[in-house]
Amino acid sequence: MLISQAIAQTVAQTGVLAAEAPAPWEAFALNxxxxxxxxxxxxxLLIMPQQKRFKRHREMIDQLKKGDEIVTSGGFLGKIDKIKDGDDxxxxxxxxNVKVTALRSAIQNKAKAG
Structure with a gap:
């Protein structure tokens, strides 16, 4: 028995016709x-949280001052000795007595107290 014959037999037994296919504009609208x-x-889920993290990081970098304990993206722990004005x-x-110069963007966050 062919599949089309089986479907026809099932429809004949149940008396229920298969639902009609949606109109082309309905299918387009659903897609x-x-x-x-x-x-x-x-x-x-992806873009808004990233923008919030970027904004918080930018605010944290803008609020840094001399003496703040920080963690760099390279994992170094230290205190800010000097912030160069007009420079990044x-x-x-x-x-x-080991001092390094780093970009502000390399500062990951402020170190936790303790």
Whole structure:
């Protein structure tokens, strides 16, 4: 028995016709709705949190002052010795009179007290 014959026999037995295919514009609208939903979810779940983290990091960097204990993205712990005005660099005292110059963007966060 062929599949089409089996389907015809099932329809004849149940008396229920298969649902008609949606109109082309309905299928297009459903596909566009799905794509729009995915774009919104992508924006809300990935882009917005990243923008918030970037904003908090920028605010933290702008509020740095001499004497703040920091952690660099390279893992160095130190205190800010000097902030160069008009420049994107800071001088970090790593201890034992070791001082390095780093970009502000290399500062990951402020060190936790204790």
């Amino acid at each position: 566009m709705l799905l794509i729009l939903t995915l774009v919104v979810m992508f924006y809300v 660099e800071v001088v970090i005292d790593l201890g034992n």
